[in-house]
Amino acid sequence: MATELRDESRMIASILAGDVQVFHELIRPYERRVYAMALSFLRNEADAEDAAQEAFLKAFRNLASFRGDAKFGTWLVSIALNEARSRIRRRDAVKMESLDEPDDEGQTSPALLLDWKEIPSEALERKEVRFLLHKAVTALPLIYREVFQLRDIEQLSVNEAAQALGITVSSVKVRLHRARMMLQKALAPQLKEMAPKRRWWAWS
Amino acid sequence: MVIECKHVWEHISGYLDQTLPPEVLEQVQKHLEHCEICSAILDSTRNILILTADERVFELPLGFSERLHARVEEEIRGLAP
Numbered sequence: 001m002a003t004e005l006r007d008e009s010r011m012i013a014s015i016l017a018g019d020v021q022v023f024h025e026l027i028r029p030y031e032r033r034v035y036a037m038a039l040s041f042l043r044n045e046a047d048a049e050d051a052a053q054e055a056f057l058k059a060f061r062n063l064a065s066f067r068g069d070a071k072f073g074t075w076l077v078s079i080a081l082n083e084a085r086s087r088i089r090r091r092d093a094v095k096m097e098s099l100d101e102p103d104d105e106g107q108t109s110p111a112l113l114l115d116w117k118e119i120p121s122e123a124l125e126r127k128e129v130r131f132l133l134h135k136a137v138t139a140l141p142l143i144y145r146e147v148f149q150l151r152d153i154e155q156l157s158v159n160e161a162a163q164a165l166g167i168t169v170s171s172v173k174v175r176l177h178r179a180r181m182m183l184q185k186a187l188a189p190q191l192k193e194m195a196p197k198r199r200w201w202a203w204s
Numbered sequence: 205m206v207i208e209c210k211h212v213w214e215h216i217s218g219y220l221d222q223t224l225p226p227e228v229l230e231q232v233q234k235h236l237e238h239c240e241i242c243s244a245i246l247d248s249t250r251n252i253l254i255l256t257a258d259e260r261v262f263e264l265p266l267g268f269s270e271r272l273h274a275r276v277e278e279e280i281r282g283l284a285p
Binding site for chain 1: 210213214216217218220221223245248249251252253255256257259260261262264265268269271272273275276277279280
């Protein structure tokens with residue numbers, strides 16, 4: 001990843017020493033991740049954008065307190081999580097949210113399909129496929145959605161995801177597995193059904 | 205040892221992340237070799253992970269970056285960290 005080549009601690013030191021414009025460059029690789037995290041919590045684009053902006057501003061204001069024991073990106077994600085969580089509390093959605101969260105012990109059986117194998121990358125050219133995927137991820141209960149978002153969409157390591165969410169590595173693994181199985185169950189039949197009768201389509 | 209389908213399902217995530225202990229991995233692999241159902245579940249799960257990770261699924265709204273940097277600029281002008 002391009003961010004690995006950047007010396008973020010040096011950038012942060014420059015900002016703290018007064019070269020504040022560097023902050024623009026520092027946050028550029030994380031825009032999507034922070035927005036996506038906020039969106040996965042708030043499920044509303046306008047609220048998510050506002051929360052994401054606020055998270056970046058908070059990161060700027062509190063940059064001096066960044067210790068460097070986590071990666072900057074992980075620290076940023078925890079700020080975004082806190083921001084989104086406090087907005088959810090303000091919106092008083094906590095009660096509604098907890099109702100649709102199955103407990104950690106729940107089992108999910110996968111959808112059984114025999115003929116859904118390869119997907120051509122062209123599938124994503126189609127708006128309805130992107131919409132379906134987006135909708136399915138957004139519909140996951142929060143505790144699974146946040147783990148899936150960090151790990152499988154933003155490609156954080158299991159340890160980084162655990163750190164950002166303040167949960168154990170084994171909880172990350174358990175929730176991730178459940179999230180993936182729930183998505184497989186919800187999406188595999190739909191994606192297969194949506195397959196149009198086109199030559200390049202290998203699903204049917 | 206032969207394992208049943210439902211036990212294989214519990215290991216799909218670990219299989220995709222390549223974090224299964226060698227003895228479990230071997231059992232799962234053996235099962236997958238002869239079980240079409242579990243192979244299809246594995247394939248579809250892998251496909252879904254590839255699809256959802258595509259940047260086009262969770263796109264930034266148009267103008268997001270510009271609006272963000274304008275707000276950051278306002279903040280920078282008003283206050284140094």
